[in-house]
Amino acid sequence: MPFDTQRLTIRQLTDADAPALYAIFSHPEVMRYWASLPWTSITQAEERLAHAQEGYRSEEGFQWGIERKEDGALIGTCSLFSFHRPSRRAEIGYALGRLYWGKGYMNEALTGLVAYAFTTLDLNRLEADIDPRNDASAKTLERLGFQKEGFMPERWIVGDEVSDTWFYGLLRRNWREEGRR
């Protein structure tokens, strides 16, 4: 499946990505609004890689690596998961290493991912679940044309913190109408 954008290659994760993945998902700022606590052991990266590789085989979910072409660095991941095949919908997830924020990399990766989901995978609808305090993530979604669709109180408990959800959606027909292709 991997695809290229101007500055990035979106590709499958391999075992060699464990240290880079650990660096991304152990950072407290990256994990501030994530659905789990920051990783504290490289074993968690290895388990995540095994899970991602199983997803490629079963096609039940995809977590792809975002590699920067300029230096080959793994700078983040973007995912499609929670597929509901009859309804042709899935959820997206994404994270960038802290060093790489503010450069438009996620916008570039997700522009490609959304196009892939609506064309190659023939999905009709994409969804995202974000913490209402996660302004950077809200901006990223809104730039792509996602609409805020609903509020869900106390949807997550991570560690001892209870948090709410803003649920976002993007329909293929709206993506097309807005000329994002």
Ligand SMILES: CC(C)(COP(=O)(O)OP(=O)(O)OC[C@H]1O[C@@H](n2cnc3c(N)ncnc32)[C@H](O)[C@@H]1OP(=O)(O)O)[C@@H](O)C(=O)NCCC(=O)NCCS
């Ligand atoms: C959410 C997250 C990916 C957003 O990162 P980001 O770098 O702000 O995302 P984008 O790729 O959309 O970049 C847009 C920013 O880059 C800037 N930018 C710089 N060069 C750019 C370029 N060439 N093209 C586009 N934007 C560019 C934009 O101005 C914008 O900055 P602003 O938000 O201050 O206006 C990042 O904060 C993150 O990984 N957070 C932790 C994980 C997380 O919370 N994930 C979401 C869980 S639901």
